[in-house]
Amino acid sequence: MSLKSYPPLFALALFCQPLTGEDLLSTGQEQFQTHCSACHQPDQMLVGPSMIEIAGLYREDLPGFLKWCNEPGKKRPNAVEMPAMSHVGDENLKAVHAYLLKATEGKKEKAVPKGKKYDFYPSIATRPIVQRFFMPDSSPASIAVALPGGNDDLNFCYDTAQCRLRYVWKNPDFLVGWYYWQSNGNAKVNLKGEVIYREEEPPFTVSGTEQESEPKFLGYTLDSSGIPTFRYQWNGATIAERIVVSPDGDSLERHFKTESANKLEPAPNDQNTVQSTQADELVIDLKW
């Protein structure tokens, strides 16, 4: 609500300039609600520091307060930048200052432990988990997957830009997502676990085609237990890829199926051995 749309207050402000006492406080409250309360809470950090913290910082420093409001700096590493409040005007900002001191008298800051709100999160608590994130060491369009089986600690990163497995890491708790989730996406998740395998290219090639094309991601489906099958096009073939923990729990079973006439030629290496190869399906066993 601007002063203009609030004629009685406007009139009052005109009659008794400069504001004193209770008029000053009520103008301050009004102005604070209009221009500041979206980002500043009474007793805990929201977008910006709490009213209590601000009162503590600027109790004896009205000029410093005005300077900050008119030309805010960048102080707190995890906070966004505060927009300049010069349109509010110094008279009103002085009233906000008075109001801040009065309203926070005798109040204490509520302690909010860092990350607490984000530590446990039910949608990534039970395997299998398929969740897109900004991931380390992969493209910005990546999917984190937690697999059931074995010791319930195997997770992998699937890159939808290159349509391939990027790495496997061990962490029974999957990963910590709040680094990414806590604000607006300016951080990646933290794997909090050892990466036990990385891959530079897929363990197969497409034969029977002259066509060369960049891989194109088509999406994924979940089976009744929640395990994903990724689908993509690459070099003329449409491929479905599914990764599960092997029955003995110490390796990953990688299934590649073509939905087109092309055949998939295995390209085995030290870690990837061919388990079976049929006309339309290739199964590779990944050990680390």
Place this chain on the structure above:
Amino acid sequence: MVIHLPYSIRMKTLLPFLALLPLQAEPLFEITKHPNPVAIDPQIGGLTILPDGRVAAAFHRGEILFYDPSSSSWTEFARGLHEPLGLILDGDDFLVMQRPELTRISDTDGDGLADSYLTVSADFGMTGNYHEFSFGPAKGPDGSYYVGLNVASNGAGIREEIRGQWSEIGDLNQEQMTNPSKEQWTKIKGSAGRMYSRVPYRGWILKISPDGTTTPFASGFRSPDGLGFDAGGKLLVTDNQGDWRGTSPLYTVEEGKHYGHPAALVWRQDWDGRDPLKVPVEELDALRTPASGLMPQGELANSPSQPLLIPDSWGPYAGQILIGDMNQKQLVRYLADEVNGFHQGATLPFIANHPKLGNGNHRFAFDQDGTLWVGKTHLSWAGAEGLLSIKAPPADIFTVTSCKLGKEGDHQTFTLTFSQALADDPESPAIKRWRYHYHAKYGSDKVDTTNVPVRGHHLSPDGKTLTLTLDVAKGYLHELDLTGLRSKTDQEIEGSRLYYQAVEVPE
């Protein structure tokens, strides 16, 4: 937010005002806050209505849940998405815009949980910069989906791996921009452009056909967090105040046109390879199609969100456009006009000064009964969380229903239509005008503010049409202060300031 003052101060502070304020009537709009789902971060990025009246919401951490208003309970449908910022129903499927792609989500085995997440289009680039949000989709009358791509912010650099072709246009190269240290970035970020577009179609609206064919549709956006269609099938897109945005605009978007934020120019097929930041401002100015409506910063909106067509059940508001905003505790309404073939119009505060609305009003959907559902978010900026509903207002609400710019001799006219007859002999509203700079600097002061004298006014015999004669200036935003206008039935006006953007003036 409630500020807890000792009771004595509160009362003493308020007493002088109580004497002066007219008695506050019952709020015209009935607003209900609904419970949040248990253990879900309740920031809502997408909202739509199911045929059975349940409300589907997409959340910050990637879930889609259904809210049943009859039992006030939530059930999960889907999860795993990457910052979904738009959700629509398309036949039996959901379409959701998430950071990396437009995705078609469905439950193929009928167990109530989504099991198919098909990529409709991922044909655009990502640098991993946090500000590269993806907005939409809005479904057009042509059956295509329209989405908006935010440009990156020099609040950060880019990540080691990107998706899409890197543009070499710009003072910094890819290596300099990749994962810089804080100290390093502070030194060079000024050369990145405040908001930048170094991979395809950041700062564009894309058109995506149901088969996935993706066409760059219009360029020049900064933070187009809202796409919608008006009753005539025209695409409306909001944008946020910032660099090249003196104040927040609403655009009527047509294919092939450019809407002012220069970063996106590098992806136009006809672009000559110059760094847009080095092109003279006059040249950039000539390339752009102006905004249809403007929302003054701090007064009407700071970070507008979704535009949505208001249905018939909202009586005098039917056919108009509502717009959300992240910072202000009010919505915005847009009244369309057309002058010399250009779509322009007026913006007004909507549902202002309501104790229960709050800010962070991000996504909207009207249900079958005409109830407006509101999803809130903040993403660590100004805003809020959770779900509200707003009942259709009483049919006899008193407000402006249209504002048309016309011509009378050598002067112009604003013709205001009201939903109720005005009390006899109204005073002419006070009128001011100003404009905003078009420049690389963040935001703009109001420029050349002047009072505009009203030369005369005329009230129609039925009391519902007020014509003001004045001189309207091309390129200026004209503010009409309607405070104090009352209906014959002695109601105060809903929406008391009107801002008309006169891009064109009748010849």
